[in-house]
Amino acid sequence: MSNTVYIEYNFEIAPLQPTSDILIAELGAIGFESFVEHETGIQAYIQKEDWQADMLKEVGILTNPDFSISYGFKEIEQENWNATWERNFNPITVDNECEVRAPFHEKSDVTYDIVIEPKMSFGTGHHETTHMMLQFILAHDFKGKTVLDMGSGTGVLAILAEMRGAMSVDAIDIDNWCYLNAVENVERNNCKQIKVYEGDASLLKDQKYDVIIANINRNILLADIPEYAKCLTKGGQLFLSGFYKEDIPLISKKCSEYGLNFEKNLQKNNWVAVKYVL
Structure with missing residues (x-):
């Protein structure tokens, strides 16, 4: 994997929000794997083998007159990405209990110290959705629980679940790079x-979990919620993120069809994380 070639797009954006969030969501839906936010926009990365020159035609926000977005792109080797994230990756602390840091950062005095080398995987805690899912894990009892982390990315949520006392954790991601990184x-x-x-919801057949964590995009969640419901034990908890506040009614409707009841949600900017109970 060290020779993986990526295409890097640099987007200059105005206004910065909510433009960046919308753009990241739309780029993620067409295969972009990772993003670095900067003062004037974002950098977005996709494997060259998955890239097509005209693929941005599917990104609606680029033609929306309410937003000003310019961009360029270039080919980079994997080692260039490592230098990029090292320049931009600062430790984050969640609720004064958990710190997510890189191997080159000094350890702080927190209960849960998580060391992550993200490479091209999603999930450093910096994005609102990951941050809120970490908050949910910190706020709930995981002792002795069987847990599924679906769309696990770097594995950061699975790692905190184990640190919080989970008896067993399955971490699943469809992307080979995420699998290796986790x-x-x-x-x-x-x-x-x-x-x-490495895989998708097809791996869940005949599995049972007390807790399911899934930080993926809205459409994948809607498709997979029936499988999550089958896998949850009675009284089990489902934590979902990767979508906006406006999507909660749609997600909740699908959940209720399978006996999953809305309990609460967290919100950070316009992103949400939601808890459902079977």
């Missing part, structure tokens, strides 16, 4: 209860 991060944090798998 395996590295699980080992880096000396986790013993996490198993990492």
Whole structure:
């Protein structure tokens, strides 16, 4: 994987919000894997093998007259990405209990110290959705629980679940790079209860979990909620994120069809994380 070639887009954006959030969501839907936000816009990355020269035609916000967006792109090698995230990746602290940091940052005095080397994977805690999911894990009892982290990215949520006492955690991501990165991060944090798998919801057949965590985009969640409901034990908890406040009614309607009841949500900017109970 060290020779993976990526296409880097640099977008200059005005106004910065909510433009950046909308653009990231639309780019993610067509295959962009990772994003770095900067003072005037974002950088977005996609593997060259998944890239097509005309693929941005599907990104509606680029032609919306209410937003000013300009961009350019270039080809980069994987090692250039490592330098990019090291320049931009600062430690984050969640609720004064958990810190997510890179290997080159000094350890702070927190209860849960998570060391993540994200490479091209999603999930450093900086994005609102990851941050809120970490908050949910901190606020709930995971002792002795069986847990699924669906769309696990770097594995950061699975790692915190184990640190919070989970008995077993399955971490699943469809992307090969995320799978390999999560395996590295699980080992880096000396986790013993996490198993990492490459795949999608088809891997969930005949599985049972007390808690399911899924930080993915809205359309994938809508497609997979029936499988999540089958996999949850009675009274089990489902934590979802990766969508906007305006999407809650749609997500909740699908959940209610399968016996999952809305309990509460967190909100950060216009992103939300929502808890449902079976």
